[in-house]
Amino acid sequence: MASSLSSKPFLGASRTDGLSGLCSISSDLRNLSSPSVQFLIRPRTLRKLQVQAAGNTYGNFFRVTTFGESHGGGVGCVIDGCPPRMPLSEADLQGDLDRRRPGQSRITTPRKETDTCRILSGVHEGVTTGTPILVLVPNTDQRGRDYDEMSIAYRPSHADRTYDLKYGVRSVQGGGRSSARETIGRVAAGAVAKKILKAFSGTEVLAYVSQVHKVVLPEESVNHYTLALDQVESNIVRCPDTEYAEKMIAAIDAVRVKGESIGGVVTCIVRNCPPGLGSPVFDKLEAEFAKAVLSLPATKGFEFGSGFAGTFLTGSEHNDEFYLDEQGKIRTKTNRSGGTQGGISNGEIINMRIAFKPTATISVSLTSTHLSLSLSIPPLSHNFDTGIPVYYFQLALLTS
Known part of the structure; x- marks a missing residue:
């Protein structure tokens, strides 16, 4: 028996034809069967790879899961890992959600949403219980008819086609999970993280358009040592310099009347970050920051510290020399490293920049395809949401 098997391919398996090999396996198993040893043979079919819709949860000790679609019943988040007995109310979240809310100025989306939040669990009599906190923000200005063209054509540079390729189904109205409205959950969770950071270490996170x-x-x-939130919020473009804010607004207005869009860069800083955050090798702090902020919609580039400009310097020009400050603490004279060395925070101000592409939703006719058709889609006049508060709170989530 053994010698007869050794002269054949193992259980009749074929090296060239997987399906015929499966049939041969069944045949050989039947031949090997005896009254005392029985093999149950069930027909086998090859299954396509099943893609799981993961990637909606972020964090380890402080974990956040966002949910909802742009034109569904609502959006929000589940926060797990919040310490108990911390004062928390819907008002603590609402102020920050209002900063993100659409329709605040002529340079943001015209969609009208109140973005009123409700805390459905994890808070009792004004304090956290240590259990998961569920925050819900209902959608009230759904305009599904605005997206009729998406049912027959993929919008250029949107996620329509890639969602189709990955899942075989997509949300036509507003892009579903790929919509910037998903970031409401991040802002709500970031508002909670902000309270924890402030109480624990006095850590502050600020972001502005640069x-x-x-x-x-x-x-x-x-x-960056004296920058305050009211400076950032002093104008609709959220640039702390009045002169340059006016130039930025003018640049946006110039393309807006043409139905076009333009991109930009956001700078973010973290003050009073405790030293020692981050771990070698794959969990370096700047690597974690990069993953966090590049998960935001429309992001296309990331710089930390001196960034790409640092490549124009020599080693002696780029090095951050140490000194003792008046309190006897070890500091650095410069901060080209961006607040870390070896991927670990050093106590200096963390600074980074992220590039946002021009919003893909514009009022200019473009050519698209769907299935075997080639067609011209009409101008799109939909939404893009306010980015600065989102970036700000994404960094708060990571630091928590």
């Missing part, structure tokens, strides 16, 4: 198209704010124009 570039719109070709209008670039000089780095020396903003003092």
Whole structure:
């Protein structure tokens, strides 16, 4: 028996034809059967790879899961890992959600939403219970008819086609999970993270627009040690320098009337970050920051510290020399490293920049295809949401 099997391919398996090999296996198993050893042979079919819709949860100790679609019943988040007995109310979240809310100015989406949040669990009599916190923000301005063209054509540079390729189904109205409205859950969770960080270590996170198209704010124009939120919120483009804010608004207005869009850069800083955050090798702090912020919609580039400009310097020019401050603490004279060394925070201000592409939703006719058709889709006049508060709170989530 053994010698007869050794002269054949193992159980009749074929090296060239997987399906015929499966049939041969069944045949050989039957031949090997005896009254005392029985093989149950069931027909086998090859299954396509099943793609799981994961990737909606972020964090380890402080974990956040966002849910909802742009034109569904609502959006929100589930927060797990919040310490108990911490004062928390819907008002604590609402102020930050209002900063993100659409329709605040002529340079953001015209969609009208109140973005009123409700805390459905995890808070009792004004304090957290240590159990999961569920925050829901109902959608009230769904305009599904605005997206009729999506049912017959893929919108250029949107996620329509890739969602189709991955899942075989997609949300036609507003892009579903790929919509920037998903970020409401991040802002709500970030508002909670902000309270924890402030109470634990006095850590502050701030973000502002430092570039719109070709209008670039000089780095020396903003003092990161004294920058305050009211400076950022003093104008609709959220640039702390009044002169450059006006230039940025003018640049946006110039393309907006043509139905076009432009991109920009957001700078974010973290002050009073405790030293020692981050771990070698794959969990470096700047690597974690990069993953966090590049998960935001429309992001296309990331710089940390000196970034790409650091490549124009020599080693002696780029090195951050140490000194003892008046309190006897070890500090660095410069901060080209961006607040880390070896992927671990050093106590200096963390600074980074992220590039946002021009929003793909524009009012200009473009050519698209769907299935075997080639067609021209009409101008799109839909939504893009306010980015600064989202970036701000994504960093708060990571630091928690």
